[in-house]
Amino acid sequence: MLDTPALMILIAGLYEGFRRSRKALLTAKKPLVSTERARRILAVYLALMAFLGSGFLIIAHWQPVPLIAMLVLFSLIAAQIAPYALLAANRLLSPFEQRVKARYLGEAKEKLAHLQPYIIAITGSYGKTSTKSILAHILSSAAPTLATPGSINTDMGITRVVREQLKPDHRYFIVEMGAYGPGSIARLCRLAPPKLAIITAVGWAHYERFKTVDRVFDAKFEMADAARANGGKTIVNRDAVPQNKLDERLSRDDSLILVKTNPHAEAVHETITGLSVQSAKQDRDGISLVINGSDFGEISLRAPLYGLHQGQNIACATAAALQMGMPISSIKAALATVPQSRHRLEVIEAKGITIIDDAYNSNPSGFASGLELLDILQKPGGRRLLITPGMVELGSRHDEEHRTLGELAGQHVDIALIVTPERILSFIEGFNSRKNDQAQLLRFATQDEAQNWIKDHARADDVILYENNLPDLYEQLPGF
Structure with a gap:
């Protein structure tokens, strides 16, 4: 017999998982884009999961196992194998995708040759x-x-x-x-x-x-x-x-x-x-x-x-x-009329606060330019703030480059908000070696925590440099 309370708990759990997943997608720093290929992979994935589910239904029909138990077991197994099922779907579609890719490339080459x-x-x-x-x-x-x-x-x-x-x-x-x-x-x-x-x-x-x-x-x-x-x-x-x-x-x-x-x-x-x-x-x-x-x-x-x-x-x-x-x-x-590039030292004014959006930068030259720009855009009485998780793809030069930039930041920044500080300890050392007595360095585990600090503490006339962060922070200007 179907255990109704247990079934309701299962349905509620599945709904809550769906709700949280959807919320994560809607608020993601880079939203999921559903391409034709992604939809094809999803269709094959769902077919594989349906095949698995049908196996559980057959077992439930022929074996004296409560339906609710089989549903719970299927939910647990499906959650564990979902990544592997997606990989399998992608592998099954690979020959077809290669043909599609070759056709699209051929069409593009022909169009370029014609035009x-x-x-x-x-x-x-x-x-x-x-x-x-x-x-x-x-x-x-x-x-x-x-x-x-x-x-x-x-x-x-x-x-x-x-x-x-x-x-x-x-x-x-x-x-x-x-x-x-x-x-x-x-x-x-x-x-x-x-x-x-x-x-x-x-x-x-x-x-x-x-x-x-x-x-x-x-x-x-x-x-x-x-x-x-x-x-x-x-x-x-x-x-x-x-x-x-x-x-x-x-x-x-x-x-x-x-x-x-x-x-x-x-x-x-x-x-x-x-x-x-x-x-x-x-x-x-x-x-x-x-x-x-x-x-x-x-x-x-x-x-x-x-x-x-x-x-x-x-x-x-x-x-x-x-x-x-x-x-x-x-x-x-x-x-004389060239527009700014979005998220590449893009300067924005928001309620008296100057924002330097350098979210898409991850090279030392651009980072240094952003730090020097803080002095130029600083207003009388305003503070110079930096939010950064550091740079990536520097390999063995990671510590050396971050130490150099930390020393430069110590000369141009009043408040440094460091996200995931454990990965750029050399930056912190460099900053502390050059900063003045009034300068502060704050540490945050996530970008959201640093952004919440900004919302609570930023003042008019401040200038804030967002260095190498994903762009969702700037889709809407911070609500100071």
């Missing part, structure tokens, strides 16, 4: 997304331009953009490409062969994947090889790549156009430098650059962006636009 937009490919350990956004804004002032949105930089992400968004009137197509291993950028370049390439930086951001900077360099410069094979050129941020590897490359590659982005760097390779940044200044309203080029001499540029490292991105985008034939006067006019 023949001018393809500009961008890669780099950092700066690629911001450079892409700046260049897209510049080129859009001259002709219809499409750029891969956000941080989309994989083969299927690019394929989807081509299939769904590329139109016959798009003259320029800017493609961000990510390096996920040797050969990955070469494969992306076969999908979207670049006529112009931009390499923004080669650094430690991918250390855990590649183990050495030399391997990162080789992976990034697969793009230069592809551009050269296509009769094109490659813009290189000369001051953000290993000089020994660059010198070696220059000895056998005449397709590189170097951009000197560091005003204080030694002047080398000047004979093949596309342009040089003579000075860079940051104020409350944006960045001012003075650049020098062989075709136009010295000129001033202005952009409403934040973080001096953005000067490098502006310079690379400017060099690319010049290479494509845009006059410097048009580039200068476009830069």
Whole structure:
């Protein structure tokens, strides 16, 4: 006989589990996106679970086992094997998914070959997304331009953009490409062969994947090889790549156009430098650059962006636009109205509080720019606050880089809110070694705890830097 109270308890437990799971999905830092592939995997998963459930029903029918006991047992087993059932569903669908992927890739290649937009490919350990956004804004002032949105930089992400968004009137197509291993950028370049390439930086951001900077360099410069094979050129941020590897490359590659982005760097390779940044200044309203080029001499540029490292991105985008034939006067006019990139040193005013949203950054250069920006945006009587869990993918340089940034933070931060402090102890040591007597360092186990502290204690005229946090904090401005 069915035990009604026990069944009600089981139903209530299942409902509560469903409610909590749904709440977690709705409030997740990055919401779940239901793609066609995800729906196919879910359908196969549900079929597998239904098959398992039917087995339990058969057992319950032929064996003297209470139905409620079988339901409880099935619920417990189903909860335990759910991850394995999802893996099994994915494995069963793998041959079909490979055929679908090949078909989509083929359609994207055919469309690119038919429409023949001018393809500009961008890669780099950092700066690629911001450079892409700046260049897209510049080129859009001259002709219809499409750029891969956000941080989309994989083969299927690019394929989807081509299939769904590329139109016959798009003259320029800017493609961000990510390096996920040797050969990955070469494969992306076969999908979207670049006529112009931009390499923004080669650094430690991918250390855990590649183990050495030399391997990162080789992976990034697969793009230069592809551009050269296509009769094109490659813009290189000369001051953000290993000089020994660059010198070696220059000895056998005449397709590189170097951009000197560091005003204080030694002047080398000047004979093949596309342009040089003579000075860079940051104020409350944006960045001012003075650049020098062989075709136009010295000129001033202005952009409403934040973080001096953005000067490098502006310079690379400017060099690319010049290479494509845009006059410097048009580039200068476009830069004056370039929008901020979301979650990349995006400055927001909220009820008298200045928020520096650098949620998508995880490189030392951008982190340092954000810390220095605190001083520039600080208002009289306001405090400088930092919320960060630190950086990722630094490998063996994790402690060294965090210690250096902690020392810098000690000079620019009044209150440091450290999330998961156990993973960046060197940052804390560096901060404590340089902070003044009034500066505070607070520790929090979760981002929510740190954010709740901000809601309770932030004051008008404060400036708050969110460094390398997921973006849900900024979908709605904090309710101070």
